[in-house]
Amino acid sequence: MSRIEPSMSPDTAFFWEGVAQGRLLVQRCGGCDALRHPPRPMCPACNSLAWDPYETTGRGQVYSFVMPRHPRYPGFDDPHIAVLVELEEGLRLVSNLGEVEPEDVTIGMPVEVFYATFEGGIVLPQFRPAAPT
């Protein structure tokens, strides 16, 4: 299974380095502690340029999801689920939903991150229904 390799910049490299280590990192502002994603240089709340990586729990819920059917791309099951996850920390990110049939997915359902390695060593965060806690 091949996937398109993400590009990175000095602003975003930490996210992908975290993913490679099995950690889902976001930025935490050095000025006001606000969390943000996708990564960018400046905090919109306090304009601080200082930040450090903050490890999320990797748990959240399905905020929206769709199944792209056409065009088909190699490396994806048909159907595959693209999901917008709202993390416990209140941030959203786009990923895929696995280990579940499309008809069993509902908006609001609890999900948790896992990591999948694709052709060429590309590692991506993926989500699946959360194990009961």
Place this chain on the structure above:
Amino acid sequence: MTAWLKDRAAIVGIGQTEFSKASGRTELQLACEAVKAALDDAGLRPSDVDGLVTFTMDTSDEIEVARNLGIPHLSMFSRIPYGGGAAAGTVLHAAMAVATGVADVVVCYRAFNERSGFRFGDTGSVLGGGLPLWLSWYAPYGLLTPASWVALHARRYMHTYGVTNEHFGAIAVVDRHHAATNPDAWFYQRPITLADHQASRWIVEPVLRLLDCCQESDGGAALVITTADRARDLAHRPALITAAAQGAGGDGEMMTSYYRDDLTGLPEMGVVAQQLWKASGLRPSHITTAFLYDHFTPFVLMQLEELGFCGRGEAKDFATVENLSIGGVLPINTNGGLLGEAYLHGMNGITESVRQIRGTACNQVPDVEHILVTAGTGVPTSGLILSPSA
């Protein structure tokens, strides 16, 4: 926008090429043909033109267009970003230029071989220089097309207000019905029914079927803008620019603004709407007909709410075939829209609106007083209100 610009400038000429899937000529030639047609329509010469405005995405340089047309000099040129969001923005910039005396006659143009040339969602072309940074948050997960980006946003809207794909079908049916009687339309004489819509295959399940998505086109369109004073001496009834506005919302991306507090609106269009109503002094009930950017049907429903034609969550009941067809409370996209006529990134909505003002549209709405035109949705965008008289 303040009311200062109100009715000071007008669209006095429109031009377009044929709309096709393979133009067989260069984008520059299409641009030149459209600009020439618009000037001929206005009864103006290339030597009258001193300003050009186009989209940042356009491949035809202003100086090349000027060189081909024989425009002797340009005192004003600007480009508007964000794809189809630029359409009405070109008119805003042109209107500002002529109203302030920076330019006398400005031509706005957009021309491309979008179908036969570069295509969105083509991984080969996307990957040529590595994945763009913003796309790195989406493409690895299979969200590679505008349809998929729009659908992930619209799904949340559907969930919140109980909207289904069938509700979107009304937009496709209206557009294709209007296109069926427009000889310029790609889908001329090919109307569809709601059953056809529901039988078309999924592009992005469960949001977009094939008939919810516009098709890429080849073609060009151009608009000539000058002052309202000068417009009075020209060939056609001017389409006065009663209001023109651009808008971007906070915490947005070009087409993937998934990080805002809620995903049930189009904040960019809200910024545009607020300015249009304030500057014009008009309300939605004053609009006789509208061209609502319809590259994907769900965002037409969301626009109706954002523009105030109905309340939040009410578009699924408001957007019926009856209401949106000629004779209904708000006829839309009388040329067939982007779904039915061509996907000229919204510029063909402006040309159609000018025809409605002149009374020369093939699906003419009687007694047009004010017409509202929107540009691209889900992106930083723009809008216009045009009127036959102040």
